[in-house]
Every structure is written in C-alpha cells, then in structure tokens.
Amino acid sequence: MDWILDFYNYRVVVQYLPEFVRGLGATAWISLVALVLALTIGTIVAVMRMSHNPILWRVAAGYVQTIRSTPLLIQIYLIYFTLPALPLLDRRLDELEGGIIALGLNAGAFMSEIIRAGIESISKGQNEAAQSVGMTYLQRMRYVVLPQAFARVAPPLLGQTAVLIKDSSLVSFIGVFELFGAGLVILNERLMPNEGFLTVAACYLVIYTLMLQVSVYAQRRLGGTATV
Amino acid sequence: MYDVIKSTMPFLLEGLWITFQLSIITIFCGSLLGAVIGMLRTVDSRLIKYPLGIYIHTLRGTPFLIHLYFVYFMLPAIGVSWLQFEAYTAAIIALSLYTSTYVAEIIRGAIEAVPRGQGEAARATGMTAMQSMWYVVLPQAVKMMIPPMGGIYVMIIKGTSIVSVIGIAELVRAGEHATQRHPKELMVIYGMTALLYFVYCYPVLRLARWAETKYGSVRLPS
Numbered sequence: 001m002d003w004i005l006d007f008y009n010y011r012v013v014v015q016y017l018p019e020f021v022r023g024l025g026a027t028a029w030i031s032l033v034a035l036v037l038a039l040t041i042g043t044i045v046a047v048m049r050m051s052h053n054p055i056l057w058r059v060a061a062g063y064v065q066t067i068r069s070t071p072l073l074i075q076i077y078l079i080y081f082t083l084p085a086l087p088l089l090d091r092r093l094d095e096l097e098g099g100i101i102a103l104g105l106n107a108g109a110f111m112s113e114i115i116r117a118g119i120e121s122i123s124k125g126q127n128e129a130a131q132s133v134g135m136t137y138l139q140r141m142r143y144v145v146l147p148q149a150f151a152r153v154a155p156p157l158l159g160q161t162a163v164l165i166k167d168s169s170l171v172s173f174i175g176v177f178e179l180f181g182a183g184l185v186i187l188n189e190r191l192m193p194n195e196g197f198l199t200v201a202a203c204y205l206v207i208y209t210l211m212l213q214v215s216v217y218a219q220r221r222l223g224g225t226a227t228v
Numbered sequence: 229m230y231d232v233i234k235s236t237m238p239f240l241l242e243g244l245w246i247t248f249q250l251s252i253i254t255i256f257c258g259s260l261l262g263a264v265i266g267m268l269r270t271v272d273s274r275l276i277k278y279p280l281g282i283y284i285h286t287l288r289g290t291p292f293l294i295h296l297y298f299v300y301f302m303l304p305a306i307g308v309s310w311l312q313f314e315a316y317t318a319a320i321i322a323l324s325l326y327t328s329t330y331v332a333e334i335i336r337g338a339i340e341a342v343p344r345g346q347g348e349a350a351r352a353t354g355m356t357a358m359q360s361m362w363y364v365v366l367p368q369a370v371k372m373m374i375p376p377m378g379g380i381y382v383m384i385i386k387g388t389s390i391v392s393v394i395g396i397a398e399l400v401r402a403g404e405h406a407t408q409r410h411p412k413e414l415m416v417i418y419g420m421t422a423l424l425y426f427v428y429c430y431p432v433l434r435l436a437r438w439a440e441t442k443y444g445s446v447r448l449p450s
C-alpha cells in the first residue's frame with residue numbers, strides 16, 4: 001500500500017478536508033452569483049442585439065465580439081485592476097466582487113448568443129397573437145416569448161453554466177479562495193501537487209457530471225439538444 | 229499615456245509573437261491528435277469508444293488550469309526522466325490535449341453528418357474502410373469542419389493566456405511585466421493587451437462566420 005501513499009496520500013487530503021469543503025462552497029457561491037448576473041446580462045444583450053435601433057444593436061454586438069475575442073484572464077485583470085480607477089466607484093473592488101463581475105460579463109456574452117437563438121426560434125405568430133390581445137412589448141417578452149425561449153435553450157445554457165464553473169477557477173489568479181485555491185494550499189504548504197490537484201480535478205469532474213445529467217434531463221423534459 | 233504605449237509596445241508585440249507560435253503549434257498538434265481520436269470514435273467497438281469517451285469527458289469536465297498543473301507539476305513528480313518537461317513543452321502538451329478533445333468531437337460530428345450511404349457505397353465498390361474514409365467521407369466532412377475549427381482556434385489563442393502562470397513570456401505575461409514598470413498605467417497596458425488579442429482573434433471569428441454561410445456547419449455540443 002505504500003506506493004499509493006507515495007503517489008496520493010489520502011491522509012493529507014483528509015487533513016485538508018475543511019479547506020476543500022470551503023473551496024467547493026466558494027466555487028458554488030461564485031458560480032451561482034455569476035450565473036444570475038450572466039443570465040440577466042445575457043437576456044438584456046440578446047434583446048438589444050435584436051433591436052432595430054442601430055445604437056442598441058451595435059453596442060450589444062460590439063460587447064459580444066469583444067468578450068469572445070479576448071481571454072477571460074485579461075477580462076478579470078482589467079475589471080479587478082482598472083474598474084476601481086474609474087471615478088464611478090469611490091472604493092476598491094475586492095477580489096471576490098471583481099472576479100464575479102468578470103465571470104458574469106464573460107458568461108453573459110456567450111449566453112446572450114444562446115438566448116438570442118432561443119428567442120429567434122419562437123414563431124412570430126406567438127408574438128403577434130400576444131400583440132393582438134393588447135400586451136405591451138415588455139408583457140409579450142415576459143409572459144409569452146421568454147418563457148418559451150428559455151425552455152428551448154435550457155440545455156445549452158446548462159452547458160455554458162458548466163463552462164462557467166470551470167472558468168471560475170481562473171479567479172484564483174487574483175487571489176480569490178475557491179476550489180482551485182484549496183489545491184494550491186496543499187501545493188504551497190506541503191509541496192504535494194498530486195494530493196491537491198487530483199482531488200480538485202475529481203471535484204470538478206463530479207460537478208461536470210452532475211451538470212451533464214441535469215442537461216440530459218432538461219433536454220428530455222423540455223426538448224432541444226443536450227449539450228455540455 | 230502615449231509614452232507608456234510607445235515604451236511597452238515592443239515588449240507586448242514580442243509576447244504576441246510567442247502567443248502566435250504557441251497557438252500555431254497547438255492547433256497543429258491538437259488537431260492531429262483530435263483527428264485520430266475523432267475518427268476512432270466513429271468505429272463501432274465498445275473497447276475503443278468507451279475509453280476515448282472517458283478521455284474526452286474527463287478533460288472537458290476539468291478546468292484547463294488543472295491540465296496545465298498536471299503536466300507541469302505532477303508528471304515530473306512521478307520520477308520518469310522524459311516526463312520532466314520544461315515550461316514551454318508542458319504548455320504545448322497541455323494545450324494540445326485540451327484542444328484534441330474539442331477537435332475530436334468536431335471530426336466525429338462532421339463524419340457522422342455525411343450520409344451513411346456514401347461510406348456504404350464506397351465499401352460496395354470494393355474500397356477498404358480506410359479508403360472509403362479517405363477518398364469519400366473525409367473530403368465531404370472537411371468543409372463542414374471549417375467554421376467550428378475557427379472557434380477552436382480562437383479558444384486556443386485565449387487558452388494560451390493561462391500558460392502565463394507557469395512563466396511563459398506570452399502576451400499576458402508581457403503585459404504583467406509592463407505593469408511592473410508602469411504600475412500606474414494598469415488600465416492602458418491591460419487595455420492594449422486585450423486589444424492585441426482582439427486584433428488576433430476577431431478576424432478568425434469573422435472568417436469562421438464567413439465559412440459557415442458558405443459551407444454550412446456541424447451541429448456540435450458547444
């Protein structure tokens with residue numbers, strides 16, 4: 001049994017278990033807040049992108065293209081280091097806020113494309129019927145179009161959420177403690193990369209598998225394609 | 229601000245050059261590996277299908293940062309001498325493995341999008357499985373791969389930013405060095421770094437979209 005302890009000393013992992021639990025909780029919290037942010041941004045940007053007003057759709061398109069063409073790491077650095085320099089805020093952002101905002105803005109761009117595809121897939125008749133019973137634009141979106149659109153694109157949105165959870169490991173670069181950070185703690189304190197990163201990898205894999213299952217379930221219940 | 233741009237630009241461009249090299253080498257190695265895996269995935273054998281499925285899902289289910297640390301920190305700890313990679317090699321290996329999983333799915337999707345009758349007809353004329361794949365199925369599949377491969381290429385370019393963590397002097401690292409020289413100009417320097425990435429990635433995305441309208445695309449798990 002010694003060779004197992006040489007390669008992967010589970011006793012050390014057990015000893016650091018509280019760190020991993022804390023990291024897992026932090027990753028879940030960061031992802032959840034970023035997801036809410038991303039869905040909000042994604043919906044607004046998707047609707048803006050489909051507007052006939054050239055200013056609105058150009059701003060939305062520029063935002064999506066910029067996010068898609070630059071690495072998340074640079075987005076995190078830009079937001080964490082330079083947002084406080086803007087006079088809008090009179091205080092520094094802490095790492096957690098900066099990381100969550102960057103993740104939300106990043107995922108929001110990708111989700112807006114998915115949501116737009118969902119809205120476009122809803123037949124025009126739905127919108128026109130809602131209009132004919134006298135609903136305003138916001139009511140039509142809120143009660144008729146968006147519920148159907150979200151049901152249709154729920155599986156790819158879940159897939160993007162899985163990407164968001166993986167990407168949340170990058171906020172460890174600006175010093176946020178999360179799941180990956182828990183692995184770094186073992187690397188730094190014990191110089192044991194295997195114990196740290198194999199455990200972290202296993203945790204991410206479990207999360208990913210869960211997301212995959214949820215995506216398949218959503219596909220079966222709501223229709224559409226399962227994607228992770 | 230103009231002074232800062234003028235004094236840091238040469239270093240950032242040097243970083244961009246390294247990013248460019250990394251991404252070119254990676255798209256080549258990753259596509260090669262991915263093509264083999266993707267074609268093997270279309271073979272009707274559980275013994276081949278399942279291990280490759282596990283490979284793909286394991287790499288997709290974990291962050292790239294983990295792959296990088298695995299190749300750079302954990303493989304050397306095993307103690308086999310040829311597994312002791314230096315940073316540059318480790319980065320290319322990790323990036324290529326990561327890329328291969330996406331390329332494999334694209335290739336499989338494209339091959340499966342070619343109507344079955346094509347391959348069967350080729351086999352009926354007496355071609356071997358390899359010949360039917362090479363002369364009949366792949367030529368039809370390749371066109372559909374162009375748009376998603378553009379997306380993969382952009383993903384690699386963005387992925388190279390992460391290898392800065394093991395000390396490779398690519399664009400993000402060059403930006404970090406520049407910020408140490410001009411600590412008050414963070415916004416300008418990181419803004420320029422982002423701009424350089426944009427200049428590199430955006431044309432690729434546009435090209436991919438153009439190819440999509442021209443050749444059509446594969447339906448893919450995103």
